Amino acid sequence: MTALxxxxxSQSGNEPPADAVEDAASSDDGMAPAWDIAGIESVExxxxxxxxxxxxxxxxxxxxxHTVVVHYTGWLFDADAENFRGGKFDSSVDRxxxxxxPLGAGxxxxxxxxxxxxxxxxxxxxLTIAPEMGYGERGAGALIPPGSTLVFVVQLADLxxxxxxxxxxxxxxxxxxxxxxxx
Numbered sequence: 766m767t768a769l770x771x772x773x774x775s776q777s778g779n780e781p782p783a784d785a786v787e788d789a790a791s792s793d794d795g796m797a798p799a800w801d802i803a804g805i806e807s808v809e810x811x812x813x814x815x816x817x818x819x820x821x822x823x824x825x826x827x828x829x830x831h832t833v834v835v836h837y838t839g840w841l842f843d844a845d846a847e848n849f850r851g852g853k854f855d856s857s858v859d860r861x862x863x864x865x866x867p868l869g870a871g872x873x874x875x876x877x878x879x880x881x882x883x884x885x886x887x888x889x890x891x892l893t894i895a896p897e898m899g900y901g902e903r904g905a906g907a908l909i910p911p912g913s914t915l916v917f918v919v920q921l922a923d924l925x926x927x928x929x930x931x932x933x934x935x936x937x938x939x940x941x942x943x944x945x946x947x948x
Contacts, residue, residue, distance in 0.1 A: 813895035824886025829869030832925035842914035854908040
């Protein structure tokens with residue numbers, strides 16, 4: 766497996782464009798900030814959730830109902846930090862342990878359910894998640910304060926529950942009858 770690339774550099778070094786910082790810092794409409802760093806465009810998925818594809822994948826596409834297997838690192842959004850990534854609060858990469866969850870089942874924050882959908886196996890994506898798509902005004906423990914915008918780098922390692930769509934609802938065939946031997 767390839768290692769995740771956790772930083773993206775601007776053309777002038779490691780600093781994001783000044784106008785991107787100003788635009789992101791001035792965003793008080795509750796939406797996830799969107800910017801273009803190092804020529805990698807940020808695309809809004811839904812209000813409050815944007816993505817940047819850091820590395821293209823070439824495998825199957827994650828869809829609702831699949832169990833997705835990911836590696837991730839999460840930071841608090843910080844307009845003054847490199848790549849807007851402030852304090853790191855969690856990382857499956859640091860633990861060297863993948864994280865699995867059923868996509869679309871509501872077992873993770875909404876930004877993850879919607880942000881991981883459509884990823885291809887092997888893809889690395891950065892998600893910027895506004896509070897209403899993350900932990901909202903309640904926060905999450907001591908590491909994620911209330912009202913926090915989050916930045917995650919997520920790599921889709923595998924999918925479970927893949928199958929041909931026309932085979933998913935087919936009944937399991939009965940075992941063939943075994944010949945009997947009589948003495």
